[in-house]
Amino acid sequence: MRPGEDEDDGGDLRVPFRATVAADAWDRIGALPVTVLLDNVRSLYNVGAFFRTADAIGITELVLAGITAAPPHPRLAKTALGAERTVSWRHVQTAVDEATRLRENGLQIAAVETSLQAVDLFEWRPHFPACVVFGHEVDGITPAMLEAADVHVRIPTRGSKHSLNVATAGGVVLYELLRKYQALGGPTGRR
Numbered sequence: 001m002r003p004g005e006d007e008d009d010g011g012d013l014r015v016p017f018r019a020t021v022a023a024d025a026w027d028r029i030g031a032l033p034v035t036v037l038l039d040n041v042r043s044l045y046n047v048g049a050f051f052r053t054a055d056a057i058g059i060t061e062l063v064l065a066g067i068t069a070a071p072p073h074p075r076l077a078k079t080a081l082g083a084e085r086t087v088s089w090r091h092v093q094t095a096v097d098e099a100t101r102l103r104e105n106g107l108q109i110a111a112v113e114t115s116l117q118a119v120d121l122f123e124w125r126p127h128f129p130a131c132v133v134f135g136h137e138v139d140g141i142t143p144a145m146l147e148a149a150d151v152h153v154r155i156p157t158r159g160s161k162h163s164l165n166v167a168t169a170g171g172v173v174l175y176e177l178l179r180k181y182q183a184l185g186g187p188t189g190r191r
Helices: 022-028 044-057 074-080 095-104 143-148 166-183
Strands: 032-039 059-065 089-092 108-112 130-135 151-154
Touching: 032 044, 032 095, 032 166, 044 059, 044 074, 044 166, 059 095, 089 095, 095 108, 095 130, 095 143, 108 143, 108 166, 130 166
Parallel strands: 032 059, 032 130, 059 089, 108 130, 108 151
Antiparallel strands: none
């Protein structure tokens, strides 16, 4: 028997999502009108994971700000697995300046942070196009960027740590945005 085979199923039954009937509905929505802004994310592995998730979801753009590393870098590429070549990205000096520019272009700026004024991710009604901001693994989003955001959004957690790894948080938030955008009817507007 080959690795990954199970005696009962006769082999690996995994198929690419594109080969499923469910993929058709997701393909019809086109690119998700969401930009991800990383505010001083220090870990190359976390940045690589954001590239991978951005590719999987089909966001508009990934913006790397401040100390956030940019391709090419071998440790980033190790996690991104080539997504750094398929995702539209750019590096900017400061997250606040970029958020201001994005707002001027009609994007709602949402800081994903556990602040006192944060709304629950599942209760948040995003305005598309949107920009979601994620911050440093230890220090979070900079105070200036938090102040510049239109809304703060928190992921509800039940454990003693009260937070998630930044790349994990990115996956949770982006898939929730994808679900909400599809529920609105995608690029054709509200149902």
